[in-house]
Amino acid sequence: MKARVAILLSGRGSNFLALQAAIARGAIPAEIVLVLSNRKSAAGLRSAAELGLPTLCLPHGEAPSREAHDERVVAALAAAAAEWICLAGYMRLLSPVFVRAFPRRILNVHPSLLPAFPGLHAQRQALEHGVRVSGCTVHLVDEELDHGPIVEQRAVPVRSGDTEETLADRILVQEHRAYPEALRRLLTRRWTIVGRRVVFARSRSAG
């Protein structure tokens, strides 16, 4: 059984492409059932269409409130029978109505080693703090920003002379590895959440 995965993005969606590539080569037992954007101009939407994937654009400006917009998005995801939601550069905070519609089934990637540097401009925060190691985090989304249980992290060095851009590029390479690996593990292993830890069982499940 393949898991039905929807992707939400606002830009080029490079993490979407990394997930899609891993799925296409059979590394993840999933199929992408919808690529949804809140921005018509998102390059990731065009990439999805070129790959023959179902796409949908729901501009957030057309809804009277965050909740109203999220209700439309949740309805579209339900219509596509999506089981898992992967955020891939989706520049919208999710309202509780969204998070509660897919408990423990929404994944996000963040460009820092959480709990360090949540929020916007994580790479800039890391540089200004003077850390020598940063990285990325794939986590389940809960109702707090960049907070939910952590599935996968990868470290990268911060180098002298790094700019926000050079650090972001180095982290992005690891995001493209960590995100497919996180989804693969969640779909192929038995796991549960203890406290705020994602605990994987040793043996693989049938799925």
Add this chain to the structure above:
Amino acid sequence: MKARVAILLSGRGSNFLALQAAIARGAIPAEIVLVLSNRKSAAGLRSAAELGLPTLCLPHGEAPSREAHDERVVAALAAAAAEWICLAGYMRLLSPVFVRAFPRRILNVHPSLLPAFPGLHAQRQALEHGVRVSGCTVHLVDEELDHGPIVEQRAVPVRSGDTEETLADRILVQEHRAYPEALRRLLTRRWTIVGRRVVFARSRSAG
């Protein structure tokens, strides 16, 4: 010119031994001019004496206050003409009187990737948070706990089934590498602090 380094410890001082080994093999242009403990029973004191290093025990219970104790410690460090202070498992918070006596010349190592998990039981904090990557941080000491400018960090994986002890052991291996490297860089490179970043110049200084 060798830098005059004092070590402060409360226990076995494994990081002291790592620093001493690096100094002894000529990797760091420094000499240890004093090993000081607040605990008479500290195994690190015995190791220091066996290595022929000057040792001093100043039990903190003998001073009427934290400041009074730190004034005695600072006086002993001054008497030894110490230029740099390396904390190696020194289980005492430094009072401002201590920190201000050696501005930007006190180093500490902490078993997490700061700013994540400052304070006691950093490894337990990391396990309970469910991170997949942790590590250690060598930093200059300022007046806030586990807060000063970062000199060196090393990442380690957190594995399924890790206990506080197995994680602490894995991190400790990296502490023993990061601490000598941090001291070496500070003593052999030109550096300055910009904001809260330690910025090393590209070229080596004569020292």
